[in-house]
Amino acid sequence: MNFTKTTEQSSKYEHLEKMSVSELLHNINNEDKTVPLAVEKALPQIEALVTKIVEKMKLGGRIFYIGAGTSGRLGIVDASECPPTFGVPFDLVNGIIAGGDTAIRRAVENAEDNTTQAWIDLQEQNIGVNDVVIGIAASGTTPYVLGGLTKCNENNILTGCITCNEGSPLALLANLPIVVVVGPEFVTGSSRMKAGTAQKLVLNMISTATMIQLGKVKGNKMVDMQLSNDKLVDRGVKMIMSEIPVSYEKASELLQEFGSVRKAVDSYNSI
Incomplete structure (x- = not known):
């Protein structure tokens, strides 16, 4: 499949090692400023996915984020913050990372290349037709994520995705894709930067909008938050x-x- 993987294209900046600290910071910041505008263009896609998530959760469904590396970690962060923020059960929003919990802190060799493990991981959580599985992959080509969504589609489980490459295999595979095109990274290929920021913004939107729709906020306050400190x-x-x-x-x-x-x-x- 031919598509332009913009997340891997060469940085607009050359000779980074010759820049002063001030130049580095200002240039990174200038790139970061473009991310919310890229997310804005994807708002209709985000709305479509959130609307379906709310419908599924009202039927007793759950959210599952699956990803590898930075993408997997971002899903885990969003999932882990829902119970203390909104007072929901710990298994309502779930983050699964290729390589298991070990991979949260340290990369697990070849974990993202396994095409069958994501479905095994989801089955361990008793995945069902009321659940929603959201694949997170900046590249849109991560085998772990693609394999998981393929099996979900085969089993009539609603799939979404968050990716940063238009026309990527993941964007074409998900029932409800979210594609945020942030362009080349400041450091070529370092998708933990703009792509990661875009994914975090979208995850914030998905979980927060969903929880508000489910009545977990009153006025503008977290009235169901856990009183943990x-x-x-x-x-x-x-x-x-x-x-x-x-x-x-x-x-x-x-x-x-x-x-x-x-x-x-x-x-x-x-x-």
Whole structure:
């Protein structure tokens, strides 16, 4: 298959080793500024995927991100932040990386080249027709991801993807592709840079918009967040104070009693 892999094209900048620190930082920043504009062009694709995810999750479905290397790690980051932010179960949004948990910190040799392992990994999570599998690969050619999505398609499981190459095998394979074309990287081929930033922005959009649609945010506040440290407890108390006319001390008591901002406010309002 012939397509232009823009993520691998030569950097617009030459002789990086001769640049001063200031030049390096300004040039990297100038490249980074282009990423949100590239994401903006993909908003209709993101909307289409989020709309279907919400439908599936209302039927009891889950999200699975699959990827290798940086892409896999970004999926794991997004998945791991959903329970503390939105108070959802840990198995509602899942990140799976080629090579398993070892690969989160250290590259696992040839893990991304295995075309059958992703489906094995998904089956271990009892993947089903109400779930959504999103393949993440800047290149759009990662065998681990392509193999996983191919099997999902064969088993009537909805597939999406986040890639940075138009016309890539992954973009053509996913039911609902998201393609964010960021162009060549500052350091040629280093897709952890602009491509990684684009993937992170899109992941933020997918999980946040989905959770809001599922009622996990009230007004503009994380009313179901887990109160896992003093900072978040203080934030929760202040959220309660903004919703009902009580003192800091009373709000703190309500939060301690009911365990969440939503339950504390609902309890007070039901009196």
